[in-house]
Amino acid sequence: MITPDPAMAGPTFPPPRRAAPGDTAAAAQPPPAAPAAASAAEPRPLLAARFRRIRTVTGQLAAPLTPEDQMVQSAPETSPVKWHLAHTSWFLERHVLERFASGYRAFDDRFAFLFNTCVEPQPTCHPAAARGLLSRPGHEELRQYRDHVNAAVLRLIDETPDAEWAGVARRIELALQHEQYCQERLLADAKHAFWSNPLRPTYQPPQPAALAAAAGQSWMVHPGGPEGIGHDGSGVAFDLEEPRHVVWLEPFRLSGRLVTNAEYLEFIEDGGYADAALWDPEGWTTAQREGWRAPLYWFKRGPDWFQFTLSGTRLLDGEEPVCHVSWYEAAAFARWDGRRLPTEAEWEVAAQPLRRTGNLLDYGRLHPAVAACAGDGPWQLYGDCWEWTSSPLVPYPRWSPSDKAVGEHAGLPAAGRMVLKGGSALTPGDLVRASFRHHLTPSSRWHMTGIRLAEDV
Amino acid sequence: MITPDPAMAGPTFPPPRRAAPGDTAAAAQPPPAAPAAASAAEPRPLLAARFRRIRTVTGQLAAPLTPEDQMVQSAPETSPVKWHLAHTSWFLERHVLERFASGYRAFDDRFAFLFNTCVEPQPTCHPAAARGLLSRPGHEELRQYRDHVNAAVLRLIDETPDAEWAGVARRIELALQHEQYCQERLLADAKHAFWSNPLRPTYQPPQPAALAAAAGQSWMVHPGGPEGIGHDGSGVAFDLEEPRHVVWLEPFRLSGRLVTNAEYLEFIEDGGYADAALWDPEGWTTAQREGWRAPLYWFKRGPDWFQFTLSGTRLLDGEEPVCHVSWYEAAAFARWDGRRLPTEAEWEVAAQPLRRTGNLLDYGRLHPAVAACAGDGPWQLYGDCWEWTSSPLVPYPRWSPSDKAVGEHAGLPAAGRMVLKGGSALTPGDLVRASFRHHLTPSSRWHMTGIRLAEDV
């Protein structure tokens, strides 16, 4: 089990930004960021190159999959890979080209219905649960769609008048963030699709086995008090990350590394899945109805536990962080361990000073690596698994959707979702920042989701 | 409305085979057919040629569909086209090759699990509702699978010792009947898959429009009394068609042609879908829950009714037989019309003397043609639409499954299914015979199902 060694408890955080005498709430907040439009917009060639790179990556991620593979929708909440390919192009059409590229002709007027997203039921979009039925448009037609949109965006980058460039650039940046967000979805959905096939196809060749042992657990301590969280306005971010605001924290500490498979197995073997007292009531009911006995993608043959990965099925590696657990399982584990999940604010305050790096999509492993310890080096809070927090997603104080036109990432967040922080082995590095608010329903398991522990001090 | 013209009421049936004086039940039955094995088995070259032809047709039926199209499973009770392609090959592997071809090696041992059918839940087969997730084996691999099986069966036809030929031939015949049955399923499922896509793709080019008007209605009269129904043992048949046995009929008459779209529209406009008194109680509940207001594949734009076909969407043609109605709708229509559906026995007795021809798959229209009247020519009971009867499917007296090994077509029929007779524009001609018992749940609408009327005399 996790044996926190006080002697190992690492450095405390850099001194928090404290509220000064006589502060009002407004004063305690960092000065508001200069409006994004005023910040120097990215030079056109650089943005064009980034655009090319990111759009190319989406195609490369789909490349190992046959047109048939790209059809599969293995759960109502997942989407076929081909749908992601189309949706991201449609997003550029709707939110960039139709807005800024005068005279742009949609590739196919019917695609807005097929590849839009909306709150259902609505007559304005194809039902999300029926995306797996769209054999047409076909694979080749969607490739042409992407080319058509790419060419138009690159032309827009070239031809936008200087006076409008900042606004166009900002919108393209947002669309690229969206595209990268969909890259992670694409991989998570493809993994689930392959898992749903008894032949258990593999997406990529086996990756090098882990040689090292997981680090011992260590703890990061925070003394509490007022802190600032939320996006500070520099660079691109989704609406929900704003505005930056003050929160008051109690003293706490955060575990230096993620919970490992070996630790989670102890929970299983100790009867964690059979003890209702450890579980959120809804979680218990869900776990019984679904027959959960282990994380998603785990199964047992004889005495051995196996795990399905994008590189195929292999023996469970106890040294890796546990992943594909629901919030219910994460919270039950933490309670069993005598600890709790961190709040979003605790996590974010801990992450703010750290380097935004880790085992991310860019490394190509597509699976958590050996659980690294933050104890004796620079803290490391990104990568491997998205980390469940105890915080339900609610808009921040003074939040208002800046531009309701920008689709699912600016509208009202749905009630009942829990915030996740950090990023996983499927997350593009460009999405990684302390303020990013991933959010999922507490029963979700098909994203790469893991557990970091917290406790009161 | 249907205006039966007594003057047009056509010829009565040929005199029924009456029970003779002193008959016992056994005596009244036709002499039992000589066992199939004893009948002259088809010569090898002829069977080989038929095998090649039928297997080729299955592939040809799938050919207009892309690999992506062949993935779609648009309802739990339909199957992807690719699954049909695989299932029919597996059927030959299991029921012909594994049984008779010594030394046969299965193409892939795992396919038995994927492409078998079973009563669910069972651990021996892939769940039917999840067939749309099988992107692997891929399109090309399934083509190789079909080739592998075809070669093995042709080799078996060549190499079977003479003494065993009759049994092998009979089993291959059965497998071909099964393959042809699946050909109809394949087309019905593909039609539903295309309907489920808002782009409404077309399977084949438009067919010639109907020029003629539907014939006036006429009636075939039967005087009642004992008759024989069921398969008589000559040639191939499915288990459920046997044994031939005596039924006692009351005098009745049968409509000379199917109910037309125009007649069905009168039912709709007269409020047929809103009058619970016309409906079977379960049917009423189903119709309200599903929001039925017209047959499947019909929709209204402004004042006009349209119909989706395998040749695309077109204006509804009032002269064609109504099709894609559930048993509930067929029975409600008949009741509204002051008539009833025929019993299976009535239909079969009427059909026995008739030529087995009509608008079947072999004609390539793949849609009902103008409703032809049986009144002034040879009776015509086959083709266009499967015809709902008022008879629930029950095994015939003295029935026993002859060979439980032959899969879904020899096992216990499920309770709650209604018998359909005749054959549709999607039915291969080889399946057409008076004794054939198609059966569907009373809420099924995606097969090509229509309405023939009956009444007491």
Place this chain on the structure above:
Amino acid sequence: MITPDPAMAGPTFPPPRRAAPGDTAAAAQPPPAAPAAASAAEPRPLLAARFRRIRTVTGQLAAPLTPEDQMVQSAPETSPVKWHLAHTSWFLERHVLERFASGYRAFDDRFAFLFNTCVEPQPTCHPAAARGLLSRPGHEELRQYRDHVNAAVLRLIDETPDAEWAGVARRIELALQHEQYCQERLLADAKHAFWSNPLRPTYQPPQPAALAAAAGQSWMVHPGGPEGIGHDGSGVAFDLEEPRHVVWLEPFRLSGRLVTNAEYLEFIEDGGYADAALWDPEGWTTAQREGWRAPLYWFKRGPDWFQFTLSGTRLLDGEEPVCHVSWYEAAAFARWDGRRLPTEAEWEVAAQPLRRTGNLLDYGRLHPAVAACAGDGPWQLYGDCWEWTSSPLVPYPRWSPSDKAVGEHAGLPAAGRMVLKGGSALTPGDLVRASFRHHLTPSSRWHMTGIRLAEDV
């Protein structure tokens, strides 16, 4: 196991009414019964006395239940006892008093909505599944309702002009048949309600234990050929029992007594509930979903099987007929036993010559008695348990609802129901006749339903 002893196979039936040479269907049928109205109507004092008796019995059957007990609706398809009390009074209001008693004032106009039955969804009646919510009208008000209706019917019996008496009498008879049908429902529903309470209340004191052993099995043989079934028009009957008509039977034999608990236990212990091959496909799916492992009201404690009865819980008595099995279980048992269920026609033909007596409601036992054998005495086909047949309920040839106004017992029968024959230990003797067609969905288990076997000869 059932060991049919050929030596014990009892007398054959009286010679069947054979079809004579040259018979037409019409000729083979018995002469049509004189219309009921023409038969001598029951004298008024006798009908009044029967009316009083039957209405009183309904109240007596409810008497052991508290007002709270009478509220319970333990499944969507059951009704609270208080609802039965009200519904039977409403039936007399609607179908007798409103039709024949000029100037009759309904007790409460709103009751027609509450206590009617209809095909749902419809705006004309309270949803059947919500009957358990009707705390008002209260217990005492419903007693007044019954008194009000009783007085009005007795006045009508007195005051009907002679010329109208036959019609009124016939309608009252029908209402009494309906009332008695509801008496059985009332008890079946009360039993299920008590079973649903963990305290397992008892309805009546323990009944004398069975002392004898079940008889050995014997068989009644029928040579096949044409027979007449259906109600012959003399006396009262429900619409669906008519008209009498000819059926052609194959030679068969019928078991002399019902299957016992001991025999059914063998089926259980032999893995009957785990062998899909024995089951109807829908039945298998149902059994797995519902977790069926034994008949309803059975449970096991340690090595012992117990059974819940209207006299409380007691050790299972192996000598009694098995009851509370669904059609699926009955059919699976028969198949496991190498036999089959009888058809409705087989059962009815066997029962026609027999005395209409047995362990019925009138005996007060309210539970099957020791399985009696028909082998060496007069045949006994009534009482103990309703007997599942292999026949789906379909209207008889030439059937038409005689009077659609008479509620649920004259309308269209719902598709998908199986016919049961005979009567149970909860059935009033007045309902017992060869032509009576009880019908239930094949998954129903809360009526007192058992198994008689048949086989081909």
Place this chain on the structure above:
Amino acid sequence: MITPDPAMAGPTFPPPRRAAPGDTAAAAQPPPAAPAAASAAEPRPLLAARFRRIRTVTGQLAAPLTPEDQMVQSAPETSPVKWHLAHTSWFLERHVLERFASGYRAFDDRFAFLFNTCVEPQPTCHPAAARGLLSRPGHEELRQYRDHVNAAVLRLIDETPDAEWAGVARRIELALQHEQYCQERLLADAKHAFWSNPLRPTYQPPQPAALAAAAGQSWMVHPGGPEGIGHDGSGVAFDLEEPRHVVWLEPFRLSGRLVTNAEYLEFIEDGGYADAALWDPEGWTTAQREGWRAPLYWFKRGPDWFQFTLSGTRLLDGEEPVCHVSWYEAAAFARWDGRRLPTEAEWEVAAQPLRRTGNLLDYGRLHPAVAACAGDGPWQLYGDCWEWTSSPLVPYPRWSPSDKAVGEHAGLPAAGRMVLKGGSALTPGDLVRASFRHHLTPSSRWHMTGIRLAEDV
């Protein structure tokens, strides 16, 4: 519509307790309350009198209901009144008598199973959705049960040694809070039960009509900054209200009175129920599935809106606060109005200095009264309706369940619930305090729930 009049904007709050220079989180918190056991326990005679009064009230609330009324469970999430009567007695048995009254004999050992609550599925309690089936124990037996428990608790109050009195008193206080919480449930459930009966019975006589008009809207302003919320440890409270801790607020203002029916009607007539953009995504889906077009208990006849109340059905009074809206509807209304719901912390900070009084259960109206304005008098935040906040229920920082044995009010709160504050016309005055955290799923409508607005300043 709501027309906030800045001139009317009332007094600001008393100066918030600000964080002082150099505060740490701990320092900013109020000094921890002395443990409850150390506070002077209530004198025995006073507690005995309160116990008698509160237990008597529960019985009085049930008194207008017949034993049949008390059986009704009209939704899976409601409970029959008789179950509340039993559950509250069982709560005293389990959490007071079994713990402190040596030698106490349970009234009936089986009641713990029937009247306990647990996280389902569990084998330790009767399923919550099946509580309406418990006709036994009967009405009279439950009365004896209450008497038995009352006598034992009063004896315990008398006989507890002085040294143990504080602990016993505290536990009894908690049980009384629980009992009073159930009193509100009892009335909310009874209202829903009567609504589910088409006869729409009334619980109590009509109450005096409102004469006054609703006050104009006014606003309470708060300047933001650190504040303390949560229970401060004096007097009794449920676990979830603790511990008191610091939150940082942005400047905001809170509406002086609740939203009225007239204002809500404007939302309806403006198409609020048809505009997905106003709704939480889950809320939209729920509203469409359930067919919501108005609050629960509203219906329209011709041009008029009616409302069902515990005093029967009457014309909707536009001056009363809207109630029986779900969180989804409350949030959609606020968004339509250009405002938002308050956070729990905002509400609680505003309420802390106010008198705990209002239109509560003790007034006997059992329905909201005319919407009073807080603008020109002492603020009034209690009574009429529970007020939805935008805060999901999460435990407070450093929370830990103090005593897991005390049932549903000390365990883990379920994910996905929203906090409500204040109290309704059904809430006993003893439950009313700023820290009380009522919580419901966002789709709940059968509690008396209304809307207070907030906005950023």
